[in-house]
Amino acid sequence: MRSITTFDIQYAHRFYKFKGEAQYLHGHTGVLTIEVEDTVNPGVNMVFPCNEIQKTAWNVIKNFDHALILREDDPLLPAILAVYEQQGIKDGAPTNQMKGPAFKTELATAYPDCRLVVTKETMTVEGMIKIVYELLKDKLNIARITFTSGVNAASQEYPVSGTMDRCPLCGIALKDGVCPKCGYRKQK
Numbered sequence: 001m002r003s004i005t006t007f008d009i010q011y012a013h014r015f016y017k018f019k020g021e022a023q024y025l026h027g028h029t030g031v032l033t034i035e036v037e038d039t040v041n042p043g044v045n046m047v048f049p050c051n052e053i054q055k056t057a058w059n060v061i062k063n064f065d066h067a068l069i070l071r072e073d074d075p076l077l078p079a080i081l082a083v084y085e086q087q088g089i090k091d092g093a094p095t096n097q098m099k100g101p102a103f104k105t106e107l108a109t110a111y112p113d114c115r116l117v118v119t120k121e122t123m124t125v126e127g128m129i130k131i132v133y134e135l136l137k138d139k140l141n142i143a144r145i146t147f148t149s150g151v152n153a154a155s156q157e158y159p160v161s162g163t164m165d166r167c168p169l170c171g172i173a174l175k176d177g178v179c180p181k182c183g184y185r186k187q188k
């Protein structure tokens with residue numbers, strides 16, 4: 001079965017060199033849906049608690065929220081960083097608190113201090129799905145990711161193999177056989 005969680009992400013981007021209006025900087029509310037597949041954990045009668053999927057995913061996804069997402073070869077990138085630098089906000093501002101840990105994958109690099117994500121490919125809805133899967137595939141048994149933004153939508157299924165050991169009392173993933181939340185220990 002699947003547990004399904006949805007997030008809203010506010011972001012700005014553009015499609016550099018795209019021959020349409022999307023080549024101009026603009027913003028969206030994107031809706032990201034993550035489906036996690038596993039057996040139903042009999043103790044709690046859930047696949048996975050959705051608030052725990054939220055916590056795990058949002059920790060990295062929040063880097064995209066109220067962020068600017070630009071492709072690595074976009075000339076807007078140095079231009080915007082120069083303005084941020086001049087204004088003294090490139091390396092952070094006291095009001096910028098919703099920061100996830102910086103990350104770097106093959107497809108994207110997050111700079112939480114200036115709310116910027118630099119991508120290898122154009123950040124289309126398809127591009128976002130690839131980035132999110134790369135970031136979360138080792139943390140969650142992801143069976144499908146769907147991303148919609150304006151009139152654009154894309155969805156990708158992923159094969160799920162195996163099952164995660166989860167706490168029969170809290171439903172969250174055990175770490176080395178121990179529940180990080182309640183201390184439950186798996187019987188050997």
Ligand SMILES: [Zn+2]
Binds near residue numbers: 026
């Ligand atoms: Zn757009």
Ligand SMILES: [Zn+2]
Binds near residue numbers: 181
């Ligand atoms: Zn527990």
